[in-house]
Amino acid sequence: MYIGLLHLHNVTRWLVLVAGVAAIAVAVAGLLRGSSWGRGARLTGLAFLVMMDVQVLLGLMLYVVSPLVRSALANAAAAMADHQLRFFLLEHLILMLGAAVLVHVGYALAKRARAPRVALARSLIFYALSFAVILVATPWWRPIFPGL
Numbered sequence: 820m821y822i823g824l825l826h827l828h829n830v831t832r833w834l835v836l837v838a839g840v841a842a843i844a845v846a847v848a849g850l851l852r853g854s855s856w857g858r859g860a861r862l863t864g865l866a867f868l869v870m871m872d873v874q875v876l877l878g879l880m881l882y883v884v885s886p887l888v889r890s891a892l893a894n895a896a897a898a899m900a901d902h903q904l905r906f907f908l909l910e911h912l913i914l915m916l917g918a919a920v921l922v923h924v925g926y927a928l929a930k931r932a933r934a935p936r937v938a939l940a941r942s943l944i945f946y947a948l949s950f951a952v953i954l955v956a957t958p959w960w961r962p963i964f965p966g967l
């Protein structure tokens with residue numbers, strides 16, 4: 820169960836990143852072309868949002884079953900002095916939750932905007948911020964793909 824979840828969480832990371840790049844690219848292209856927040860922008864934004872939510876859900880499940888998190892919780896004070904334990908106990912959790920909130924806020928604000936350019940600009944700002952947080956909060960020292 821734990822290993823399966825860990826591998827799934829690893830692979831889904833790439834889907835989140837691809838969806839994030841697509842949502843940002845469509846927003847940038849729309850702004851440059853002066854087009855509106857249309858179907859493409861809505862769908863890529865939605866894909867980013869859904870993939871992020873799936874990844875957060877997998878992450879929360881992993882948090883509950885992870886032996887690494889459990890050992891960190893067993894001695895939280897000592898875990899604070901260990902980079903990897905502190906990262907998964909606090910930093911990864913808090914930053915990724917923040918990144919998910921940013922995607923949701925960006926999508927909701929874009930949907931509510933009256934002017935098309937405002938919708939694209941809002942989505943671009945929030946998606947780019949979320950993407951930057953995801954990059955910072957990803958444990959890049961772990962396998963790039965399961966088993967690699």
Ligand code: HEM
Pocket residue numbers: 825826828829831832835836871874875876877878879881882885886887888907911912913915916953957958961962965
């Ligand atoms: C609230 C959200 C999240 C929680 C609670 C969470 C939790 C965790 C936990 C507990 C681990 C593994 C610890 C262990 O080795 O036992 C982990 C690993 C990892 N997480 Fe997350 N995660 C979250 C969101 C994300 C997101 C959004 C991404 C990327 C888009 C991500 C990418 C990764 C990667 C790449 C690993 C390493 C997987 C491996 O070693 O194969 N996580 N996460």
